[in-house]
Amino acid sequence: MSLHAAIPAVDDRTRSREPLVFGGLTESEGWALAPITPRDRVHFRTDRELPLARFRAGLPAGVTVTYDEGEGLYRVDGARGTAESLAGVIRDWCADAGYGTVGLRPETDVRRRAPRDLPPAFLDELCRHYCRVSLKRLQRNMSTIRLHLPDNDDVDQQVAEWVLKAVSTYDETKSVPFGAYLATQLSKWVHDLGRNAYGRTAADTENKQQKAIAAFTAEHQRRPSEKELAAFMGQSVATLRRNSQTVATLNGLRNLQSLDGGADGAEFVVPDNGEVPDEIMGEAEQTLLSHALTAACAPDPTARRDQRAAQANVLGWTTWYLTTWGGRTKTQLSTELNTSVRNMNVHADRAEQVLKQRLVELGG
Template identity: 80%
Template sequence: MTDHAPSSTATDTPGRIRPPLVFGGIPEAEGWALAPITPRDRVHFRVDHELPLAEFRSDLPDGVTATYDQGDGLYRVDGACGSAAVLADWIRAWTTRHGASTIGLRAETGVRRRAPRDLPADFLNDLCRHYGPVSLKRLQRNMSTIRLHLPDPDDLGQQVYEWVLKAVAQYDETKGVPFGAFLATQLSKWVHDLGRNAHGRTAADTEHKQQKAIAAFITEHQRRPSEKELAAYMGQSVATLRRNSQTVATLNGLRNLQSLDGGPDATEILLPDSSEAPDEIMGEAEQTLLSHALTAACAPDPEARRDQRAGQPNVLGWATWYLTTWGGQTKTQLSQDLNTSVRNMNVYADRVEQAMKQRLAELVD
């Protein structure tokens, strides 16, 4: 429970004295000093299939730690300053020996972080109890976006506390910015990352940049820009803008998918046996039928509420299935193009597979 201690300092404005926050019996500023943020070298990477994390950690050099973001499929390895290049080579060699390939491996030097577990337990617990509800209130303005990705209130609550802990790890108390202000600025960025994970970083970022440029142009000129004007405004060629616009149009089209149920009456459609469909589906069914089933499997469930996951189109699942089945791309290639993890793609693709199995079984019956 958060306590409030009397303020030891006064301000020039009467009536605006705010007592410092106290967590676990420790004033907030003193708590950060107990576990100051420190520099380290960090290597970020993903792999084409999940690593045996316990074995990976046990093999790490002394003083080196590893964390794994399961939702994003991102590994982070931290070592002493000056060790980034050596750690990157070590990671490549270790993953190769274990039959894996790294994706987007990136080494950073002088990364300033703290481990939340280094803070006193009571201090950290009370801090989370205080800033969790504060964060939820701050996120009300983003709730329509958040509900597209986190429709379950329990999932949202868990995500908010994960974001608070992430802010604790990144907060640099030496810069003089209050933790609450730092947390508020980061929350908006992390909400945007939800869309990146679901739709692919490249597509989501392209859409975001185009919308910002269009809004800025309208504010400046009181009208929408032409294609040539928008390209010049964004510093791109018209060809690049057209290519990016196609990506945005595809993304928006997939978001608005409606079920394609309902072919012509009395049309007989031959389907493979439902027991064979999971393994032999590509060899037994016509591609047009599969394309129809895929699109319908990714469309929103008309019986689900809009704030439920089933009530939203499965964009990343559709892209994963379509581009790896008919687009000639491997999941590793697609992962690099979309800048998301193979694991994240598999989560959404598995939802598609379950829906397709159900649809094919229903049609066979």
């Protein structure tokens, strides 16, 4: 008997996976009903939240408006070839209504799909399936996610938003399965949590340092010294120290108790003016002021979860604290955090509005 005869034949048909079916439609049939299409888009931020109903009513018919609460970013989509005219309409409306725009930018030929255009049953079952798949895949990233989303309900909501985001950007013409596309995007979006909250440069610096430390430890079975880590990363010790300070600041921001409301109930003992020297009083006043700033940047417990006020205003805190006590200018911070001075001013103004109110309360 030949060797080939001894090996049982393999039926290739068993290797092919049956297509997933959602709402009575296969994935390919569902995407075909709402293909991804090109459009023009205008991105912008404002100095305070817009009344969306009024804003939509002031725009041309057929455009759509979305608002990313986490990034404070508005997106207005219109037909191809309308980007510049749409940007002009938005500028005029905001100026007439007394709203300042930040970073208004028209973009042409953006390929997107509106999830609502998909059959409701198809979209519902697809999202339920891929939310479960995504949560399993993200288990290895959960320690990072928990830094920003400690509550299970918030994690579930964020994963659902990511699945919908993937639905809107998935290009079915690229011959890549939706599940594979979603998996590649999830890793990027987890990293973006830190970049959005603390600044692109700070989050990327922390990620590179942690990877380098892990690689060195795996190779040498011990943590690297400062010089060893600098050499391992191809940096000077001075650069490593500067970057380490950025990471330390980032971790300090994460650990601020009052950003979660924990310090608001604490009592601060303020010494009597007549019994202590002026220097001590100056330190006490600075402590109260810095605490008031931190509390002003804490999440508002009365705000809805989808509102920007429900999230810690970390960029506003960083701008105020480091320019007041850290000896930094806004231009320096803008370079270090890789964000615009105008964006920093928007978040700093939000902090200032609440800070003024808290200082009045302290003064009373």
